[in-house]
Amino acid sequence: MSIDLVQQLSAWLVDTDIGLLELRGPDRQVQLRLRNDGGGAAIRQESVAAPSASARPPTSVMNSPSVGVFLHRHPMRESALAPAGTRVREGQPLGLLQVGALLLPVCAQQAGTVAGLRVAHGTVVGYGTPLIDLDPL
Amino acid sequence: MIEILSASALATVQDLGRSGALRWGVGTSGAMDPLALAAGNVLLGNDEGAAAVEVPVFPFQVRFTDDVSFALTGADCAARLDDVPLLPWWVFDARVGQVLTLGLPQAGTWRASRAYLCLAGGVDVPAVLGSRSTQLRGDFGGHEGRALRQGDQLRAATPGRSAFATGFGLLPPALALPLQIDGVPAMRVLPAAEYMHYTEASRAAFWSSDWKITAQSDRYGYRLAGAALEAAHTVEMRSHGIVPGVIQVPPGGQPIVQMRDAQPSGGYPKLGTVIEADLWRLGQAPIGSRVRFIETTWDEAVAALEQTQAWLTESRRLVELCRRQRSGRSS
Amino acid sequence: MTASQATGSEPVISLLGTSALLFETPGHEMAFRTQQRIWALAREAESWPEVREAVPGMNNLMLSFVRPPRRLHQIETRLRGAWDAVEPLPLAGRVIELPVVYGGAGGPHMADVMAHTGLSMDEIVERHSGPLYPVYALGSHPGYCYLGGMDARIATPRRKVPVVSIPGGAVSIGGAQTGVSASAGPSGWNTIGSTAMHFFDPAQDPPALLQPGDMLRFRVEKVIR
Numbered sequence: 001m002s003i004d005l006v007q008q009l010s011a012w013l014v015d016t017d018i019g020l021l022e023l024r025g026p027d028r029q030v031q032l033r034l035r036n037d038g039g040g041a042a043i044r045q046e047s048v049a050a051p052s053a054s055a056r057p058p059t060s061v062m063n064s065p066s067v068g069v070f071l072h073r074h075p076m077r078e079s080a081l082a083p084a085g086t087r088v089r090e091g092q093p094l095g096l097l098q099v100g101a102l103l104l105p106v107c108a109q110q111a112g113t114v115a116g117l118r119v120a121h122g123t124v125v126g127y128g129t130p131l132i133d134l135d136p137l
Numbered sequence: 138m139i140e141i142l143s144a145s146a147l148a149t150v151q152d153l154g155r156s157g158a159l160r161w162g163v164g165t166s167g168a169m170d171p172l173a174l175a176a177g178n179v180l181l182g183n184d185e186g187a188a189a190v191e192v193p194v195f196p197f198q199v200r201f202t203d204d205v206s207f208a209l210t211g212a213d214c215a216a217r218l219d220d221v222p223l224l225p226w227w228v229f230d231a232r233v234g235q236v237l238t239l240g241l242p243q244a245g246t247w248r249a250s251r252a253y254l255c256l257a258g259g260v261d262v263p264a265v266l267g268s269r270s271t272q273l274r275g276d277f278g279g280h281e282g283r284a285l286r287q288g289d290q291l292r293a294a295t296p297g298r299s300a301f302a303t304g305f306g307l308l309p310p311a312l313a314l315p316l317q318i319d320g321v322p323a324m325r326v327l328p329a330a331e332y333m334h335y336t337e338a339s340r341a342a343f344w345s346s347d348w349k350i351t352a353q354s355d356r357y358g359y360r361l362a363g364a365a366l367e368a369a370h371t372v373e374m375r376s377h378g379i380v381p382g383v384i385q386v387p388p389g390g391q392p393i394v395q396m397r398d399a400q401p402s403g404g405y406p407k408l409g410t411v412i413e414a415d416l417w418r419l420g421q422a423p424i425g426s427r428v429r430f431i432e433t434t435w436d437e438a439v440a441a442l443e444q445t446q447a448w449l450t451e452s453r454r455l456v457e458l459c460r461r462q463r464s465g466r467s468s
Numbered sequence: 469m470t471a472s473q474a475t476g477s478e479p480v481i482s483l484l485g486t487s488a489l490l491f492e493t494p495g496h497e498m499a500f501r502t503q504q505r506i507w508a509l510a511r512e513a514e515s516w517p518e519v520r521e522a523v524p525g526m527n528n529l530m531l532s533f534v535r536p537p538r539r540l541h542q543i544e545t546r547l548r549g550a551w552d553a554v555e556p557l558p559l560a561g562r563v564i565e566l567p568v569v570y571g572g573a574g575g576p577h578m579a580d581v582m583a584h585t586g587l588s589m590d591e592i593v594e595r596h597s598g599p600l601y602p603v604y605a606l607g608s609h610p611g612y613c614y615l616g617g618m619d620a621r622i623a624t625p626r627r628k629v630p631v632v633s634i635p636g637g638a639v640s641i642g643g644a645q646t647g648v649s650a651s652a653g654p655s656g657w658n659t660i661g662s663t664a665m666h667f668f669d670p671a672q673d674p675p676a677l678l679q680p681g682d683m684l685r686f687r688v689e690k691v692i693r
Contacts (some may be wrong), residue, residue, distance in 0.1 A: 074215045075312050076245045078226050093224060101313060101448065103226075103306040133456040159523045159532065161668070161676040162606045162650070265670050275610040277670040330482035330490060357654070373625060373643045375498060376607060376614050378523040380487040387656070390629045391585045396531025402525055402607030402614075404626060404642060405656070410485035425595045439536045 059115050062106050062132040064125045068097040070106075072121040080121075082132075086114045094132050097125070112136040138205070139256070140298060141289045142198040142236070150260050150279035150291070153186040154397065155268035162436075164269035164401040165381060166278065169193075169251055169356060169420030170211055172445060173309050177208040177255030179453045180228035182460055187259025188269035188279075189197025190291070192252040195316070197239040201231040201252070202290065206257040206299040208311070212242035212249035212421070225273060227306035230299060240449070247311040248322075250423040273356075276279055301460040307452050314448060316415065318429040321347055322422055324415040325433035325441060329383065329407035331372070339366040339390075343408060347427040354424055358397040361428075365390035366408065374404045382411035382419075394419060414441035479551060481544050486536040491547055492528040498616050499646065502527045503604045504556030507680055509636025511557065512550050518543060520624075524605040524646065524680065526614055530692060559681030563600065566648065566663045566684060569640055570596075573691030574662030577627070581641060581658050584624045589693060592660065595619040596639075596646065597686045603678050611650035611676045618646045630656035637663045639686065662688075 064070065072080040072095055082094040093105035094114060115133035119125055141148070151174065154167025168191055175185040195214055206228060209216055213225035217238045217373070223229065231237065239252055262269050262280050265288040271279025280289060316323050332340070342364035353360040366386050379385075383395045385405040395403070396409060411419055412433060422428050433441075470524075480492045491509075493502055500528035506529050513529070518537045523530045537543050557644045570593045581592055601615035608614070623644040631654060634640070638649040642657035649655065650667035667677050678684070 074224055075308055076247055077243070078245060089221075098308065100455055101308050101452045102459060103224075103308060105224075106302060107304075115316070156532070157521055158675075159521050159530075160606060161610060161674065162608055162612045163610045163675075256561065266675065272610065272670075274649050275668060275670070277610075327483050327485050329484065330480060330492070373496065375492075375496065375524035375526035376530060376605075376642075376645060377490060377528045378484075378488065378532075379493065380484045380530075380532065382485045382487065387626075387630070400608045400653075401523070402530075402605075404645075407484075410483065410487075412485045413487050435483070435486070435536075435540055439538065442486055442536065 028063070031048060044109050059133040059135050060109055060112075061130045062094065062109060062134065064097060064127060064129040064131050065104055065106065066097055066099055067126050068099040068104065068118045070121070070125045070129075070131055071096040071098055071103075072117060074103070082114045084114050084116045088114060088134070094134075106131055108134055110136050112132070138293065139199040139291050140202050141262055141285050141287055142200055143196065144287045145194070146192065146197050146285060147194045148190050148192045148197060148285045149271040149273070150188050150269060150285070151191045151271060152188040152259075152269045155266055155270050155272065155278065158266045158305060159378065159401050162401060163266060163272060163275070165397060165398060166268070166272050166399050167316055168253065169397055170249075170253070170417040172417045172449065173211040173251075173253045173421075175449055176226065176307055176309070176452060177210040177253045178259065179367075179449065179456050180208040180210075180305075181206055181255055181257050182457070183255065183257070183259050185412050185449065187255070187294070188262060189253050189257060189260055190285070192254060193250065195241050195252075197252070199237050201233055201235045201237065203293070203296045204230070204232055204298050205293045205296040206230050207237070208255040208305055209239075210255070210307075211252040213245050213247075214239040214242050214252050216240070224306055226309050228303045229449045230303050231433060245272040247309065248423055248426060249311070249421040251421060256291075256293035257296065258300060259424040261292040261294040279281060295371055302462045305456070305459050307456070310445065310448055311418070311421070314444060316418060316431075318431065321427050321429050323429040323431050324418050325437055325438060326384065326430045327412060327433060327435065328408040328409045331406035332408055334368050334372065334385075334406055336367050336369050339364070342366070343392075344430055344432055347429060349427050350422050350424050352424050356396055358399055359394045359419060360397050360423075361392045361394065363391070366392060368406065372406065374406060376402050376404045379403050380410065382413065384408045384410065395413070396420065408412070412438040412441060414438065414445050425430065473493065473499065481547065484530065486529050486533070488532040489540075489543070489547075490528060490530050490560060491551070496644075498526045498604070500602055500616055501556050503602070503616060504558060505551070505554050507559055508554040508557035509547075509551055509577065512554065513547065516543070516546070523607070524615070524632035525607060526604055531667060541545065561603070561681035561683065563683045563685065564678065565687050566665055568597065568661045568663045568686045569690045569692065570639075570661035570688065574638070575660045575692070577640075577658035578628075578660045581622065581624045581660055583624055587622065589691065592622050594690055595622050596641075597688045601646070601686075602682045603680050603682045606676055606678070608647075609651055609653055610670075611651070611678070613647060613667070613678050613682075613684065615646055618644060620644055624654040624658050627658065630654050631659075634659050635662070637665060639663055
């Protein structure tokens with residue numbers, strides 16, 4: 001986990017009430033404890049066991065680019081951006097991540113068909129959380 | 138650079154308005170939804186008050202004659218860049234030759250009536266009397282002092298490929314700072330000098346009834362239809378300064394809310410004034426829709442203004458963190 | 469804060485939302501000496517840090533705020549104190565003469581003024597073109613002048629339904645006031661004649677050709693019956 005990313009996440013969260021942040025990647029878990037005195041973040045990193053070697057799934061997975069609230073649809077709209085079964089282009093937004101007032105896209109890494117969304121609309125997710133499965137073309 | 142492809146769109150170049158010229162009879166003009174205009178500028182890293190295009194009539198179409206970053210805020214009009222659908226309240230990169238089409242405002246979770254097209258660096262037209270807003274009565278400011286026509290070309294102050302990230306957006310204040318009564322959009326109002334000239338029944342009706350935005354509503358004023366408001370006594374008034382938001386009641390008893398292009402002075406009795414913090418809500422209310430008014434106090438009105446400013450400040454803080462990520466991240 | 473109500477002899481201070489404050493001298497007069505004191509008050513108030521612009525009207529003054537002041541009472545007290553202290557500001561300017569074609573197509577509401585006042589067209593023209601009108605204030609639209617000194621006998625109330633558009637150069641009566649439109653636009657006043665004059669040029673500094681202290685005279689060019 002890069003110092004830049006930690007600084008960025010600290011900056012984003014500085015006005016929230018969040019005091020402890022746990023970030024889980026595929027083989028690493030990071031705890032970010034934000035100090036009440038504004039003295040920044042204390043970081044603890046640890047490796048976790050790699051997942052058991054099973055057959056690599058055929059779909060590609062889009063992971064969350066940040067902490068935030070995962071949204072299936074834009075808050076101004078009533079229908080989902082890309083429900084399961086939707087054919088999508090590379091770069092097309094499939095979901096959104098809300099961080100305060102900001103909306104970040106979760107985009108298709110390649111053209112394909114949306115296989116499914118792993119996380120319900122409105123769920124708070126962490127950095128790296130798997131969100132969307134895509135069957136590549 | 139953009140070229141206007143649409144005919145008779147009533148679109149105008151606006152910024153946050155012209156101030157300091159009331160002494161010459163020049164009103165403020167400016168965006169009917171200044172928060173949306175400012176937010177579009179924030180998404181591009183522009184000064185909040187950079188000029189943009191206000192689009193009140195749809196469909197609206199422009200062609201990009203240069204590479205440039207742009208943002209779309211205000212009403213969600215199912216916009217497309219060539220054939221690619223766009224998200225609302227978002228910032229994008231356009232390439233030369235691409236065509237941006239704004240369709241009809243969608244119903245969605247917020248019914249709005251005006252969209253804002255912001256360009257990197259702002260729309261580059263000369264400032265007149267300190268502002269780039271269009272002064273329609275008097276034909277100056279904005280683009281040649283008039284609404285945009287087919288074939289008009291507008292420059293962006295900083296065209297070209299953006300060095301900063303695009304492809305993110307903001308949650309609009311209509312959803313972040315909702316204000317409704319009985320499911321109807323509401324605006325806070327401070328009573329004005331002639332408030333007590335109206336009968337008690339009229340005053341009660343003003344606060345408790347729905348008001349319909351009639352088809353005779355535009356940038357000069359919104360004519361509302363609803364309960365007839367009766368003055369307990371009539372007074373022939375002396376001309377005095379007014380501001381956008383002032384609710385006048387001419388004989389006939391149907392209120393008119395003075396909007397951005399209103400005369401800066403008048404002589405009709407005033408019931409109240411829509412507070413500055415809520416004028417954007419009214420400016421976005423579509424023709425035919427209904428609104429409600431909420432009686433408020435000075436302290437509440439000042440707090441409301443601070444709340445919208447805080448929303449903008451926080452939005453800018455988050456956007457700046459986003460923009461400075463590595464460039465070239467698309468969509 | 470609601471409008472501080474007048475007892476009849478005190479100025480009334482009221483709010484225009486959070487954007488501005490309105491100071492109105494008591495009564496319904498539009499006295500010239502009072503207007504000169506309003507000019508003086510405007511000049512003083514413009515130096516206050518809360519005030520973006522001090523805009524005179526007809527015996528009244530609007531103060532637009534840079535930012536809404538937290539404590540209204542303080543600025544209200546300061547304003548009343550300043551009003552008590554100011555002397556008339558004797559702004560002196562030029563005399564400008566405007567040739568007017570009264571009645572006809574350019575004066576579509578002359579008949580309404582005749583009906584309200586009971587006067588003949590000639591009497592109205594004589595009373596309207598007689599005085600030298602001081603420019604009290606600018607407002608309404610770019611370059612438009614509010615004039616004082618109209619003969620009360622030709623006063624006619626503002627129209628119940630404003631007209632969608634009257635042209636620049638329209639000479640009109642609204643209540644006890646008269647004025648000349650500087651550009652085409654809606655108006656609730658009664659238009660009795662027309663004149664040709666350029667009142668505003670945004671490229672000039674100042675952009676308005678007339679200002680408080682100038683005087684206007686309407687010269688009868690023609691009367692169309």
